[in-house]
Amino acid sequence: MALDGDIGTVDWTMKGELILNCNCTVFCPCVVSLGQHLPTEGHCQTWGGIRIDSGHYGDVDLSGLNVGLMIEIPERMARGNWKVALFIDDRASDDAYDAIVTIMSGKARGTTGLFSVLVSELLGHERQPITYENEGKTRRISVGKRIKGEIIPVAGKDPENDLVITNSQYWMGADITVATANQGRLRAFGRVWDFEGRSAEICQIDWHGPK
Template sequence: MADSLPEWAIKGELILNCNCTVFCPCVISLGDHPPTEGYCMGWAGIRIDQGHYDGEDLSGLNVGLLLEIPGKMARGNWKAAAYIDERASDKAYNGLVKIFTGQARGTTGLFRILVSEFLGATRAPIEYQTEGKTRRLMVGKAIKGEVAPVPGHGGKDIVVTNTQYWMGPDVTVAKASQGRVRAFGRVWDFDGRSAEICQIDWHGPK
């Protein structure tokens, strides 16, 4: 099967903010521990530094995600939506939709299994900014977020390393100073809640 699927890869950075009151337990439990509030609502932003899908360059594009999970992450029944950078070519747009719905398999293939309702994909102006250690994401009028690492000893970042988390092995513990979603009938405000920063190196099936 892998040979018949287009080859793809993405390297860059991902930020995520959810409604957990303390650092998301999914990172260490690999989705086997319930979110701190019993359910998960969150948004994510992906900055693609280098990437391609079936020969089409994805470098420099951004993606926004909306995620809703009713309990333990590993049990599935997720709802999800994707926002694709309005600068993407038609081929890049279609490729990113396939990647973020799991159709392209590989690292994000788990979305095919865990997402029971895909709310939709749409083009949007997406800004992913870095100022010092602070990351900001703006997805049209749908998502407005700002996250920064939680300072550890000596002011250094707190990093959970060598995990088997699907996003990447090293996850920086962060907190959102702003986490606003106004999309698909959802009105969320997660200021002060859990956030993550992760360097990603994703690819299709090998």
């Protein structure tokens, strides 16, 4: 990318929505403990998806693209040693592809800068056809043959309003919708996961680079 020499100083933004589905049997403890509490199974296996409604990296437009994630954490989130893989929308230009890798690796600093400390191994990144759909409260994602997911909010007392953890200090965003997975399959990088019925999250993201 033409902006390689400026990594860590380039202005960037990424606004949209993120969904996650992990192996926790109840809602992920990391949200409220900020990664200090063990996942319910003692380790974390997570797939996720990002819908970028608007965004840029320098003068590279990221709007309208989708991203898939695979994250594996051996114990507490805050202790690091994460293994991560990225799946990037096959509609992305070469510059947009490189920009998303730079952002999600933490090299671009800003909101995702903690990845540069917590991630010990980037298993790989590849292009995949990705669809991210909203139907009412339901979110569906398809990442080639790698990820098939369907996420729904957990019902609250008032069916019109989602059950939301608000005003948190969680890195993804302050307000996290408590959800579960109707479908949560991943087959990638030697992993075969199925987290149907397990913990899930929905978060509106407003990420940015260094200021």
